[in-house]
Amino acid sequence: MLALLWIELNKIYRRPRTYIAFGAMAAIVWLIQLALYFDGQAYVDLLLSNLSGSFEFSDLFKSHLLNGYLICFVILNTLLIQMPLLVALVAGDAIAGEAAQGTLRFQLTRPITRAQLIGVKFAAAVVYVISLLLWLAILALLGSVLLFGINDLVVLRSTGIEQMQMDDVFWRYLAAFCFAAVALTTVAALSLLLSVLADNPIGPIISTMSVVIVFTILSEMNIPLYDTTVKPWLFTTHMVAWKGFFYVQADAEGTTIRGSIENLPAVFRSLGILLGYIVLFLGAAIYIFRRKDILT
Amino acid sequence: METLVRIANLSKRFGSFEAVRDVSFAVQRGQVYGFLGQNGAGKSTTLRMLMTLIRPSSGSIDVFGLDLFRHRREILRQVGAVIEKPDHYGYLSAYENLRMAAVLCGLHPERKKLMEQLAFVGLADRYQSPVKTFSQGMKQRLGIATALVHDPSLIILDEPTNGLDPQGIADIRDLIRRLSREQGKTLIVSSHLLSEIELIADSLLILHRGEKRMEGKMQDLLNPAETIAELELHDRSLAEAIFSQTDFIRSVDWRSDRQCCVRLPKNRIPDLIHRLSEAKVAIQAVASRHSLEYYFLQLTQTEPHAGAVVD
Numbered sequence: 077m078l079a080l081l082w083i084e085l086n087k088i089y090r091r092p093r094t095y096i097a098f099g100a101m102a103a104i105v106w107l108i109q110l111a112l113y114f115d116g117q118a119y120v121d122l123l124l125s126n127l128s129g130s131f132e133f134s135d136l137f138k139s140h141l142l143n144g145y146l147i148c149f150v151i152l153n154t155l156l157i158q159m160p161l162l163v164a165l166v167a168g169d170a171i172a173g174e175a176a177q178g179t180l181r182f183q184l185t186r187p188i189t190r191a192q193l194i195g196v197k198f199a200a201a202v203v204y205v206i207s208l209l210l211w212l213a214i215l216a217l218l219g220s221v222l223l224f225g226i227n228d229l230v231v232l233r234s235t236g237i238e239q240m241q242m243d244d245v246f247w248r249y250l251a252a253f254c255f256a257a258v259a260l261t262t263v264a265a266l267s268l269l270l271s272v273l274a275d276n277p278i279g280p281i282i283s284t285m286s287v288v289i290v291f292t293i294l295s296e297m298n299i300p301l302y303d304t305t306v307k308p309w310l311f312t313t314h315m316v317a318w319k320g321f322f323y324v325q326a327d328a329e330g331t332t333i334r335g336s337i338e339n340l341p342a343v344f345r346s347l348g349i350l351l352g353y354i355v356l357f358l359g360a361a362i363y364i365f366r367r368k369d370i371l372t
Numbered sequence: 373m374e375t376l377v378r379i380a381n382l383s384k385r386f387g388s389f390e391a392v393r394d395v396s397f398a399v400q401r402g403q404v405y406g407f408l409g410q411n412g413a414g415k416s417t418t419l420r421m422l423m424t425l426i427r428p429s430s431g432s433i434d435v436f437g438l439d440l441f442r443h444r445r446e447i448l449r450q451v452g453a454v455i456e457k458p459d460h461y462g463y464l465s466a467y468e469n470l471r472m473a474a475v476l477c478g479l480h481p482e483r484k485k486l487m488e489q490l491a492f493v494g495l496a497d498r499y500q501s502p503v504k505t506f507s508q509g510m511k512q513r514l515g516i517a518t519a520l521v522h523d524p525s526l527i528i529l530d531e532p533t534n535g536l537d538p539q540g541i542a543d544i545r546d547l548i549r550r551l552s553r554e555q556g557k558t559l560i561v562s563s564h565l566l567s568e569i570e571l572i573a574d575s576l577l578i579l580h581r582g583e584k585r586m587e588g589k590m591q592d593l594l595n596p597a598e599t600i601a602e603l604e605l606h607d608r609s610l611a612e613a614i615f616s617q618t619d620f621i622r623s624v625d626w627r628s629d630r631q632c633c634v635r636l637p638k639n640r641i642p643d644l645i646h647r648l649s650e651a652k653v654a655i656q657a658v659a660s661r662h663s664l665e666y667y668f669l670q671l672t673q674t675e676p677h678a679g680a681v682v683d
Binding site: 079080082083086087090091092177178179181182183184185186187188189367369370371 | 386420423424425426427444445446448449451453455456457458459460461462463464468472473475476477478480518
């Protein structure tokens with residue numbers, strides 16, 4: 077299996093177009109970092125303007141607010157919504173792309189099972205997701221920390237602000253990146269399932285994005301009927317649960333409890349639902365692919 | 373002789389369209405088995421079923437005495453194939469494509485072994501070149517190398533000369549002969565080119581509109597001592613009388629009131645012309661027709677035309 081995985085990874089990483097995603101991410105991250113480097117204080121003022129009625133902020137607080145941890149949070153908030161497209165570009169191509177160029181025959185006339193092939197392509201997609209997130213971590217976390225330094229992280233919510241001490245932040249990012257890997261793997265599994273149904277990669281890529289966009293809109297809409305019936309079951313609702321690692325508990329005096337997470341069961345529930353979707357999408361992909369006539 | 377492939381009552385339907393209907397045949401070890409048929413006759417569909425790319429609607433396929441779909445992996449370890457056209461990863465080199473094929477077969481061959489295989493198909497000097505820079509003929513040869521990488525005993529080549537120039541066709545033909553004669557491989561080769569099949573096959577199956585029309589040994593079909601004389605005559609009834617009195621005529625097939633094909637020993641054509649002339653049957657044209665082409669056209673009921681290309 078490892079040899080087959082090596083083949084799949086070789087195919088992904090030897091294609092120049094794979095690096096478009098890495099290039100696009102770098103461009104966005106650097107643009108955000110550049111803007112905040114030169115005009116960061118204006119951004120902080122804008123952030124705090126909504127809260128200025130109920131909170132008093134010292135100049136010292138304001139000067140510490142703009143640091144590498146906050147900028148990484150801003151970047152993650154922006155990029156984790158766009159990354160499903162980058163994942164779909166590779167996972168959607170996995171079967172349909174091979175069918176379109178005729179190389180699916182090349183593989184299926186060899187002594188490997190179709191379930192093995194799906195398994196290996198899924199594993200390769202997971203490695204690709206992890207490599208994208210590692211790249212993002214290097215650019216957004218390491219890059220921002222080097223450029224702006226570290227300090228306490230302050231996250232703004234509609235209900236108020238969350239403040240974490242600087243030595244209580246790094247593990248939260250590690251956890252958030254791991255959660256994002258599971259969330260993006262869900263998108264990869266969906267894209268692989270749609271790829272099995274098609275003989276051209278454009279269809280699965282567009283279909284994946286359409287599903288993600290429609291589900292995200294449904295997840296964000298404030299319609300009471302959907303809040304309890306539809307939203308809890310949409311995978312897009314749970315893809316943003318990585319933010320849960322940055323929502324903390326406070327003691328009776330309002331001081332943040334180190335290492336705390338406001339609603340850990342909710343984060344685990346989201347994780348479970350995403351893993352369930354992965355199993356469902358992957359199982360369906362194997363079931364369909366094993367019965368599919370290869371006509372291309 | 374050992375039967376390597378046995379196909380019984382094989383059918384494949386796509387919705388209401390029946391691409392292959394109740395086809396049965398057997399391939400013996402060491403044979404070059406020709407698959408002949410017009411485009412759309414069902415050759416590729418049959419070969420795709422033989423490579424498990426398509427599931428049959430009914431019928432059975434046994435390879436090496438085992439049921440294909442129950443023992444797929446075991447069987448495919450001993451089968452190499454190029455179905456329709458050899459498609460490779462264009463951005464990878466010939467060597468990398470070949471290595472990939474080997475790994476997919478569960479092998480980890482040494483570089484020397486892979487280079488020998490590239491040399492066998494005449495690509496050793498281009499082993500580092502990306503496949504996207506290859507000509508169609510080179511891609512075909514690389515396709516054959518990837519089919520042979522795990523040293524299979526059964527090789528399936530679907531239209532291996534498609535899109536090749538005359539030299540490329542000759543190279544592939546030579547390669548098939550070497551595989552059969554020097555290495556004792558069993559080959560199933562499909563083509564719509566009569567001349568190609570005739571030059572390489574020991575046995576032949578003719579498919580037409582998804583049905584088997586004929587199966588047999590090439591030597592039985594192509595008796596070198598016989599030929600087909602295609603005659604254009606004025607008086608059919610008189611000619612029929614002459615034919616019935618002529619003992620060396622094997623068969624007569626009237627294609628119209630004026631045209632007929634007569635199977636007879638090659639050296640008796642002058643005798644036949646002499647007899648018809650004596651009986652004052654006006655002969656407008658005489659042509660010696662290739663017997664395989666004649667058979668094929670008879671079986672598929674297509675109007676005869678010049679050249680060896682069927683479609």
